Amino acid sequence: MNVTARQLRAFLTAARLGSFTRAAEEVAVTQSGFSLMVKELEGQIGARLFDRTTRSVHITEAGAKLLPVAQRMISELESVIASIDRMSDQARRELTIAATPVMAASILPGICRDFSNAHPYVRLHVRDVGRKEILSLVESGEADLGLGAFFKPASGIARKRIGRFRLIYLTATSTGGYKGAEEAKPSEIPWAMLPDEPLISLPSDNPIQQVIDGCLKDVGRSIEQRDICNNLLTAIALVEAGYGSAIVPSFVLPMCERFEVTCQTLGSPVAPIDFFMVTKKGREASDLVAMFADAVSQTMTHD
Structure with missing residues (x-):
């Protein structure tokens, strides 16, 4: 026996509609082709x-049993095919995340x-990529979401805060402070108690540095010569080498463990760094974006 799904579908359609003509139209074949499928199934x-007449089609006793x-x-066949289709859709799913190099090297892995x-x-x-390029990639649709400390709203971009970080003070390793993962958090x-030694800074237009500069101004350290680094990783390495100290966001702590540096949390006052997920405004967020955002939020340190 070689019964096909196409033949069974033709049989079911004819039984439901009571007409070969209408059934042939529904399955998109000629009436002669439809009649041939039913004849082959009967064989x-x-x-x-x-039982067919010129005006009607009635199912027989054998047809009623079938x-x-x-x-x-x-x-069952359609259910299995739908399940396989869902598996295929999942297998093809991709998610592109844009983040600054430091974020991509510290928390994201x-x-x-x-x-x-x-x-x-x-x-x-x-x-x-850089901060500005993150926004560009998200707005163009090349990235599904972006991650970073975006402080100002941008045209075409939707923001959602998913984390908050403290600022930490880095010096070359000495006695005291925090090094590695031996303690729960830095001291x-x-x-106002920051040592009077050279600070290595990010560029002045960096939003994190702008928060840092505001706090330094409040303790009388707004005018001083500083070395400028575009990358936090470079700043951490220079601190280790003894070229100065640095103030950085606490999300770099995983990277600090690779260097001989001491970390202390800055307080009095606390200057939190808000961390955002950005997506294209007006574009419905997929379930993957929501799941990934939740994973990021659960991982990050909140204050």
């Missing part, structure tokens, strides 16, 4: 399935690893 079954079996077979383990059907792509130092 496979070895019984007549319909009907529930055919319905169940087609229903662990988040991406855990997310990929939980969702193996999703392929993640990380673009490590704390007030801004």
Whole structure:
């Protein structure tokens, strides 16, 4: 026996509509082609399935016995095909995340690893670019989401705060302070108690540096000569080498563990750095974006 799904669907359609003409139209074949499919099925079954006249089609006793079996077979087949289609869709899913190089090198690797383990059907792509390029990639649709300390609203961009970080003070390793993962968190130092030694800074137009500069101004350190680094990783390395100290956001702590530096949390006053996820405004966020944002939010240190 070689009964096909196409033949069973033709049989079910004719039984439901009571007309070969309308059934042929619904399955998009000629009436002669439809009649041939039913005839071939009857030959496979070895019984007549319909009594046909010029005006009507009635299912026979043999057809009535076949009907529930055919319905169940087609229903199960369609269910399996739908399930396979969903698996195929999942297998093809991708998510592109744009983040600054420091974020891409510090927090994202662990988040991406855990997310990929939980969702193996999703392929993640990380673009490590500058702050302005993150917004450009998101707005153009080349990135599904961006991560960073974006302080000002931007045209065409939707922002959602998903984390908050403290600022930390880095010096070359000495006694005291925090080094590595031996303690739960770095010790704390007030801004007014910062040692009078050279500071390595980010560029003045960096929003994190602008927060730092505001706090330094409040303790009388707004006018001083500083070395400028575009990359936080460079600043950390220079601190280790003894070229000065630096004030950086606490999300770099995983990177600090690779260097011989001491970390102290800055307080009195606390100057939090808000961390945002950005997406294209007006574009409905996918379930993948929501799941990844949740993973980032759960990983980040909140204050």
